[in-house]
Amino acid sequence: xxxxxxxxxxxxxxxxxxxxxxxxxxxxxxxxxxxxxxxxxxxxxxxxxxxxxxxxxxxxxxxxxxxxxxxxxxxxxxxxxxxxxxxxxxxxxxxxxxxxxxxxxxxxxxxxxxxxxxxxxxxxxxxxxxxxxxxxxxxxxxxxxxxxxxxxxxxxxxxxxxxxxxxxxxxxxxxxxxxxxxxxxxxxxxxxxxxxxxxxxxxxxxxxxxxxxxxxxxxxxxxxxxxxxxxxxxxxxxxxxxxxxxxxxxxxxxxxxxxxxxxxxxxxxxxxxxxxxxxxxxxxxxxxxxxxxxxxxxxxxxxxxxxxxxxxxxxxxxxxxxxxxxxxxxxxxxxxxxxxxxxxxxxxxxxxxxxxxxxxxxxxxxxxxxxxxxxxxxxxxxxxxxxxxxxxxxxxxxxxxxxxxxxxxxxxxxxxxxxxxxxxxxxxxxxxxx
Numbered sequence: 001x002x003x004x005x006x007x008x009x010x011x012x013x014x015x016x017x018x019x020x021x022x023x024x025x026x027x028x029x030x031x032x033x034x035x036x037x038x039x040x041x042x043x044x045x046x047x048x049x050x051x052x053x054x055x056x057x058x059x060x061x062x063x064x065x066x067x068x069x070x071x072x073x074x075x076x077x078x079x080x081x082x083x084x085x086x087x088x089x090x091x092x093x094x095x096x097x098x099x100x101x102x103x104x105x106x107x108x109x110x111x112x113x114x115x116x117x118x119x120x121x122x123x124x125x126x127x128x129x130x131x132x133x134x135x136x137x138x139x140x141x142x143x144x145x146x147x148x149x150x151x152x153x154x155x156x157x158x159x160x161x162x163x164x165x166x167x168x169x170x171x172x173x174x175x176x177x178x179x180x181x182x183x184x185x186x187x188x189x190x191x192x193x194x195x196x197x198x199x200x201x202x203x204x205x206x207x208x209x210x211x212x213x214x215x216x217x218x219x220x221x222x223x224x225x226x227x228x229x230x231x232x233x234x235x236x237x238x239x240x241x242x243x244x245x246x247x248x249x250x251x252x253x254x255x256x257x258x259x260x261x262x263x264x265x266x267x268x269x270x271x272x273x274x275x276x277x278x279x280x281x282x283x284x285x286x287x288x289x290x291x292x293x294x295x296x297x298x299x300x301x302x303x304x305x306x307x308x309x310x311x312x313x314x315x316x317x318x319x320x321x322x323x324x325x326x327x328x329x330x331x332x333x334x335x336x337x338x339x340x341x342x343x344x345x346x347x348x349x350x351x352x353x354x355x356x357x358x359x360x361x362x363x364x365x366x367x368x369x370x371x372x373x374x375x376x377x378x379x380x381x382x383x384x385x386x387x388x389x390x391x392x393x394x395x396x397x398x399x400x401x402x403x404x405x406x407x408x409x410x411x412x413x414x415x416x417x418x419x420x421x422x423x424x425x426x427x428x429x430x431x432x433x434x
């Protein structure tokens with residue numbers, strides 16, 4: 001009887017250990033971070049309503065709850081940078097009030113403007129395409145355009161051409177008007193492309209509306225328009241940084257993710273669920289795990305600010321490090337963690353081949369994801385300043401999903417989180433093997 005009880009106890013113990021390992025991913029915690037960061041209370045984690053500031057305070061509190069140590073007061077690393085803040089923008093065409101982020105956006109460097117009654121200059125796209133036939137035609141077109149547009153609002157219709165270079169030049173054409181006297185005029189540029197919002201650290205001399213081609217017509221009438229913007233030369237932001245001591249503290253593993261996003265324009269919020277509340281939530285889930293399971297090396301968690309404005313938080317950090325960058329054994333930067341049905345992409349995978357092969361092997365052994373793809377170096381996220389300073393690093397992002405990016409549709413509800421645990425397990429296994 002005793003023998004049978006011991007066998008039963010052993011089976012139960014194995015079962016409990018198996019279940020325990022399978023449940024290291026705290027799905028509830030991951031989702032709570034994601035939902036909180038994308039909530040309207042954080043106003044898109046940007047530059048109005050203290051969105052980024054309040055999101056940083058929220059993450060500080062989570063660091064503290066999970067017992068992370070701090071290099072500085074309240075985990076903060078404060079820095080400043082210039083940013084042109086688009087507070088609001090309105091546009092009415094042919095009697096219809098357009099919706100920001102869906103029907104139109106404005107160029108992020110736009111200055112404030114209200115409706116001024118000036119004549120409209122309609123850019124001639126047909127003549128523009130024909131002007132590329134010879135140098136003389138190009139010169140004549142530029143001279144005519146320069147004279148015709150002065151003192152007028154500018155209408156730039158969408159351009160359809162099979163020649164990529166002509167299309168590329170046209171997308172930049174509005175920039176040539178910046179040199180003119182633009183106090184009272186605006187550009188209305190129509191496009192067939194997806195409306196993708198962004199940020200600017202400067203303010204232009206002219207205001208530019210970027211409008212869905214659905215609203216262009218031969219009988220086009222701009223009824224009303226306005227932009228309320230402000231150039232803040234010293235916007236204050238905070239990197240949130242904490243660490244967990246490891247079994248070996250001579251070397252450091254860094255897990256990073258940017259928590260900022262585009263913010264809010266008028267009543268339109270850019271939630272930034274995929275980019276990058278999801279990456280921050282994944283970092284925090286790993287933080288929660290290692291706070292209860294001591295890592296092999298000191299593990300530093302960096303929630304970085306200012307990424308969307310130009311990878312500014314990471315750049316500030318590497319120039320003002322809180323410990324020697326030479327101590328970093330490896331950095332794993334997480335951005336766009338809201339999918340996974342098509343696997344993951346690893347920037348710098350072709351640079352750090354041994355680590356990449358280890359990641360691929362772990363994925364194949366455990367059959368986590370469809371594919372682990374590799375790329376070379378690319379300065380497209382917060383790993384970049386570290387890499388340029390000689391820090392071995394990966395930037396990992398998920399593949400698949402609906403692909404909403406820098407628009408109001410990038411909500412928590414739009415993400416496919418069915419792969420989150422598999423992505424998490426692969427990341428944790430990789431970090432444990434470093």
